[in-house]
Amino acid sequence: MIFDKLKTKIINKKKINSNLFKFKIGPINIGFGTLIGCFLRRMLFLTKGYSIKKxxxxxxxxxxxxxxxxxxxxxxxxxxxxxxxxxxxxxxxxxxxxxxxxxxxxxxxxxxxxxxxxxxxxxxxxxxxxxxxxxxxxxxxxxxxxxxxxxxxxxxxxxxxxxYCPILKVFYKIKKKKDYENLFLFIKTNGSVNHEKTLKKAFFLLKNSLNIK
Missing domain, CATH: 2.170.120.12 (DNA-directed RNA polymerase, insert domain)
Structure with missing residues (x-):
């Protein structure tokens, strides 16, 4: 697929505070940054967690x-x-x-x-x-x-x-270059999960979803 040609990956991460991280993801084909950002956001909010119910x-x-x-x-x-x-x-x-x-x-x-x-x-x-x-x-x-x-x-x-979800907030920004885009994804958690591992799980689901033959 077209995503494989650009080899989209997590380029770097930056710690904003103890529970908020900023990830730079790219390169992404022009026009697909918002699509990938939206998908990752939805998958992150499906992360399993723990809560007191009674x-x-x-x-x-x-x-x-x-x-x-x-x-x-x-x-x-x-x-x-x-x-x-x-x-x-x-x-x-x-x-x-x-x-x-x-x-x-x-x-x-x-x-x-x-x-x-x-x-x-x-x-x-x-x-x-x-x-x-x-x-x-x-x-x-x-x-x-x-x-x-x-x-x-x-x-x-x-x-x-x-x-239950340990993810409290997810938002993203797109920065366009000449031939590609970079996605900047911000993830805020309650402190009980590893930001990068959780994001990689969402990426794994994205990759499998696009593995169309």
């Missing part, structure tokens, strides 16, 4: 009331849980149990287990203000894209929206 409390609650001994109300607790960035090791689902006695602050580091890596361990989840024993568990699983929660019929179980 919280199981060991005590009763009301979404409109404060939890006894806890600074945050239920909605703030859930929002903080959703900010956790984690990855499971060689498994697709895991239940993590948390049990703490106050006064203390439960952080992301409390979710670190042999089978689970946390990328924002400093994140504060909730504060136990008094001499209260608070326990709960969360279900982490692997998935693709976004899954909207469904109300649980089981008491003390809270299903939450799960955003």
């Amino acid at each position: 919280i199981i409390l060991q005590s009763s609650y009301s979404e409109f009331l404060y939890i006894k001994g806890i600074k945050e109300d239920l909605s703030d607790f859930v929002l903080n849980i959703k900010k956790l960035v984690l990855k499971l090791k060689n498994i697709n689902e895991l239940e993590i149990f948390i049990k703490k006695k106050g006064p203390c602050i439960i952080k992301g580091e409390d979710f670190i287990k042999n089978e689970c890596k946390v990328y924002n361990p400093e994140l504060e989840i909730l504060s136990i203000n008094s001499n209260v024993l608070f326990s709960f568990s969360v279900i982490v699983n692997k998935g693709v894209g976004y899954t909207k929660y469904k109300n649980s019929s089981i008491i003390n179980e809270i299903n939450i929206d799960a955003y």
Whole structure:
């Protein structure tokens, strides 16, 4: 195919910050830069990732009331849980149990287990203000894209929206030369995946899709 003649590849990469990289890809035939950029963007957003999909409390609650001994109300607790960035090791689902006695602050580091890596361990989840024993568990699983929660019929179980994709943002620019184009692809992640490896997987899918005989 026409792409093979130009031998399109990743020419170089530049780190903008810890989670944002800029890749220069080329050379690309005139007029095809936007097509390839759009395809890569779509494939990157199909990258598999991990998310907490359920919280199981060991005590009763009301979404409109404060939890006894806890600074945050239920909605703030859930929002903080959703900010956790984690990855499971060689498994697709895991239940993590948390049990703490106050006064203390439960952080992301409390979710670190042999089978689970946390990328924002400093994140504060909730504060136990008094001499209260608070326990709960969360279900982490692997998935693709976004899954909207469904109300649980089981008491003390809270299903939450799960955003699995570790890719947060992708955009691109095209720079035209006389006989070819260069694609500048910007990839922002949540820190749990390698930018270049993830891009190469998307390239592999692009190459296979165009292998028409």
